[in-house]
Each structure stands twice: as C-alpha cells, then as structure tokens.
Amino acid sequence: MALLFAGLVVYASLYPFAGWRVQGVSPLAFLQAPLPEYWTGFDVASNLLGYAPLGFLLSMAMLRSGLGRWSWWLAFALPALLSLSVETLQNYLPMRVPSNVDFALNTAGAAVGGTFAWAMERVGILRRWSAFRSSWFEPTAHGSLVLLALWPLALLYPLPVPFGLGQVLDRVESGLISSLDDTPFLAWLPLRVETPDPLSPLAEAFCVALCLLSPILLGFAEMRSVFRRGAFMLVLLVCALVAAGLSAALTYGPSHAWAWITPQVALGMGIALMAGLGMLGLPRRLCTVVMLLTLSVSLTLLNQAPDSPYFVQSLEAWEQGRFIRFHGLSQWLGWLWPFAALVFGLRAVARTPGLTTKIPP
Numbered sequence: 001m002a003l004l005f006a007g008l009v010v011y012a013s014l015y016p017f018a019g020w021r022v023q024g025v026s027p028l029a030f031l032q033a034p035l036p037e038y039w040t041g042f043d044v045a046s047n048l049l050g051y052a053p054l055g056f057l058l059s060m061a062m063l064r065s066g067l068g069r070w071s072w073w074l075a076f077a078l079p080a081l082l083s084l085s086v087e088t089l090q091n092y093l094p095m096r097v098p099s100n101v102d103f104a105l106n107t108a109g110a111a112v113g114g115t116f117a118w119a120m121e122r123v124g125i126l127r128r129w130s131a132f133r134s135s136w137f138e139p140t141a142h143g144s145l146v147l148l149a150l151w152p153l154a155l156l157y158p159l160p161v162p163f164g165l166g167q168v169l170d171r172v173e174s175g176l177i178s179s180l181d182d183t184p185f186l187a188w189l190p191l192r193v194e195t196p197d198p199l200s201p202l203a204e205a206f207c208v209a210l211c212l213l214s215p216i217l218l219g220f221a222e223m224r225s226v227f228r229r230g231a232f233m234l235v236l237l238v239c240a241l242v243a244a245g246l247s248a249a250l251t252y253g254p255s256h257a258w259a260w261i262t263p264q265v266a267l268g269m270g271i272a273l274m275a276g277l278g279m280l281g282l283p284r285r286l287c288t289v290v291m292l293l294t295l296s297v298s299l300t301l302l303n304q305a306p307d308s309p310y311f312v313q314s315l316e317a318w319e320q321g322r323f324i325r326f327h328g329l330s331q332w333l334g335w336l337w338p339f340a341a342l343v344f345g346l347r348a349v350a351r352t353p354g355l356t357t358k359i360p361p
Contacts, residue, residue, distance in 0.1 A: 001146060002057035006082060009054060013086040019094045027088045030098035039101070047105035048112075054079050055113030063121050064130075071121075075114030080107045136232075138284070141222035143344050147337070148236075151215050154333035155243035158251045161204060161302060162244055162265050163211040166295075166338035169303035199305045201264040208268025209275065210298035212240060216276045217291035218341060221348065226280045233276045237269070285349065292345045295338050 055075040062071035083106035090096035120126055137145070154165055161167070173189075180186040199207060216233050223229045249257035279290065 001149065002054065002061050004146070004150070005054050005057055009050065009082065010086060012050070014089060014093065014096070016095065017093075020092050021094065023091060025091065027091050030087065030091070031100050031103070033100060036099060036101060043102075044105060047102045048109045051079050051083065051106040051109035052113035052116070054082075055110030056117045057113075058110075059114040059117035060126070063117065063126060068121065072114045072118050075117065076107070076111050079110030083107060083110075136224060136228050137222050138224065144218055144222050144348075147341055147344060148215060148219055150333060151337060152239045152243040153330060154337045155240065156247045156250075157330040157334045158247055159334065160305065161199065161207055161211070162260050162268075163208055163240060164298070164302045165211065165334045166299045166336075167302040167305070168335045171335070199301065203301060205264040205268040205271065207298055207301045208265050209271035210294045210301075212237070212269065212272035213275055213294045214291055214298065214338070214341060216272065217279070217287045217294065218345070220276075220279065220282065221284045221287040221291065229280050230277070233273075233280075237273065288345050288348050292342060292349070295342050295345070299338055 058078055059071045059075035062068065062074055067074070080103075083103050087098040087103050090098040117126075133141075151165075155163065159165070159167070176189055177186065180189065215236060219232045219236065220229050223232060244260060245257045248260050252259065279287070282290070
C-alpha cells in the first residue's frame with residue numbers, strides 16, 4: 001500500500017508528463033527562492049495531507065516488519081527524498097512549478113503521518129488490528145486485501161454501468177488504430193464493423209450483480225466464518241453505495257448523487273445480495289473459482305456495450321479543474337482492477353491445495 005500511494009504521489013506531482021524541457025537553471029534553485037506570493041488553502045491542504053498517508057503507511061510497514069526503532073525516521077526521510085525528487089523534476093515540466101513551500105509541507109505531512117502511526121503503536125491499536133486481522137482473515141490474505149481496499153477508489157471515476165470496472169475495449173481499439181494508422185498492420189486488427197447495441201435493462205441488472213459479486217467473493221475466499229462473510233458483504237455494499245454516490249455527485253452535482261440508482265441497478269444489487277447470501281458457506285477455493293467466472297462474464301458484457309454520447313460528454317467535469325491530476329489515476333484503477341483480480345485469482349487457484357472444507361458458522 002505504501003508503494004501504491006507513492007505511485008499516486010508521483011502521478012499527481014508530475015501529471016500530465018508532457019512537454020519536458022531544460023530551462024537552464026539549477027534544478028535545486030527553488031530551495032532558496034523567496035516564498036510564493038500567491039497560494040490557496042487547497043494547495044496547502046493537499047500538500048500537507050497528501051504525504052501524511054505515505055508517512056503513515058511507511059511507518060506501519062516498518063513497525064510490522066520488526067523495524068520499529070527506525071519506523072519514524074524512515075517514514076520521515078523517504079517521503080522527504082521523494083518530495084525533493086518530484087519537485088526537482090517539476091523544473092522540466094512547463095505546467096508545473098517547483099516550490100520550497102510544497103517541499104516543506106510534504107515533509108511535514110509525512111512526519112505527521114509517521115507520528116500518528118507511532119502513537120497508534122504505543123497505545124496498542126496496531127496489536128488490536130493484528131488480532132482482528134488474524135481472527136477475520138486467513139494468514140495468506142495479502143494481495144486480496146489490497147485489491148479490496150482499491151476497489152472503492154476505482155469506482156470514483158464515472159462508469160457507464162454502475163460498478164462496471166474493466167470496460168476498455170473501445171479505448172484499446174482507438175489506441176491501436178491511432179498507433180497503427182498509415183501502416184499495413186492496421187488491416188490486421190479484428191475491429192468491430194458495426195456499433196454494438198447497448199445493454200438491455202435485464203442484461204444491465206445481470207452485469208451490475210456480477211460486478212458486485214466479484215469483490216464479495218474475493219473477500220469470501222479470505223474469511224474464516226459464515227458470520228464474518230455476511231458482515232463483510234454488508235460493509236462492502238455500503239462502501240459501493242457511498243463510492244458510486246460520491247462519483248455521481250462530483251460528476252453531475254450533489255443533487256444527482258443517487259440518480260444512477262435505476263430500477264435495473266436496484267435489481268442487480270438485490271440479485272448480488274441474494275446470491276452472496278446463498279454463497280456464504282462456499283469453500284474458499286470454490287469462492288475464487290466463481291469469482292473468476294463472474295469477472296469473465298461481466299468483462300465480456302461490459303466490453304460489448306458502447307458508451308453513450310451523454311456519458312462521454314459528462315466526463316468533461318472530471319477533466320477540468322482540481323481533479324485533472326487524479327481523474328486519470330482513478331480511471332486506470334477502474335480499467336485494471338478486474339484484470340488484476342483475474343491474475344490474483346488464477347494464481348490463488350493454482351497454488352491453493354484443495355481447500356474444500358466447510359466454512360464454520
């Protein structure tokens with residue numbers, strides 16, 4: 001998680017990664033520059049709070065790895081070096097301006113995050129979390145927990161079908177056409193000649209149900225009892241509602257936060273809930289196999305459905321203003337999450353030795 005968050009910091013700091021040039025000034029001159037005359041509260045908060053989770057996660061990683069003595073110092077020094085590196089690289093981007101204030105705020109934020117983790121360890125919160133994790137999850141639950149933590153973030157980018165992650169075929173086709181234009185290889189591509197028909201209401205409900213069942217089954221495969229699986233499913237569905245509502249509010253406005261809950265979406269959520277309840281007692285290995293099946297079918301349905309012109313136009317709200325640095329990252333999460341879950345599930349099935357025992361209540 002610390003590595004993933006570091007990638008988020010680099011993405012947000014160097015986006016859009018275009019127009020690199022040399023200005024002929026010292027890369028570290030910004031450290032001695034006067035304080036900026038203009039600044040906003042959003043800039044201060046984002047630079048201060050943006051590095052706090054990184055310091056927190058790094059300190060947590062050190063504490064859980066037996067390096068508690070060095071946890072705070074590493075949580076302070078590594079983000080400071082990262083901030084210095086990205087601020088230096090901003091010298092070569094025309095749309096970014098390096099700032100000594102940003103560097104100071106980033107470093108202070110990392111120190112706050114590291115201090116918070118250190119305080120949690122001192123009062124015993126980390127020990128209680130370890131006990132909770134060992135009680136609820138299998139010891140092998142590592143990658144699945146990361147995927148589950150990233151799933152609500154992937155839902156923040158607007159989706160043509162609610163919860164429908166992984167709809168990439170149109171983007172892949174357009175990218176290949178652009179790359180192979182004016183080459184003989186363009187004729188080799190198996191491109192779709194006709195525009196596919198949109199999903200019917202029943203097919204959309206089925207797709208919503210499958211998209212919700214995938215993370216539910218991913219969690220079921222790591223849970224220790226039927227009761228814990230049921231509680232996890234309810235929490236995940238609540239997180240899905242909150243993430244989708246927040247995405248709609250950011251895209252269409254707060255008054256339209258729940259406009260996406262159409263009859264077919266409500267039916268799909270009900271189907272997912274009923275199916276999840278029916279699969280509470282499935283063995284771990286079978287949960288993973290069924291998850292792979294739901295992912296495969298949902299990806300097939302989603303990538304046969306076109307984007308509506310109204311939906312494409314609505315995305316302009318995410319491509320302007322403050323979200324310009326983050327909309328692309330959330331979109332990449334939405335594109336890649338199902339395929340990462342597929343790879344994880346295939347590896348889990350390949351290495352898990354016949355877990356067919358019943359799950360205790």
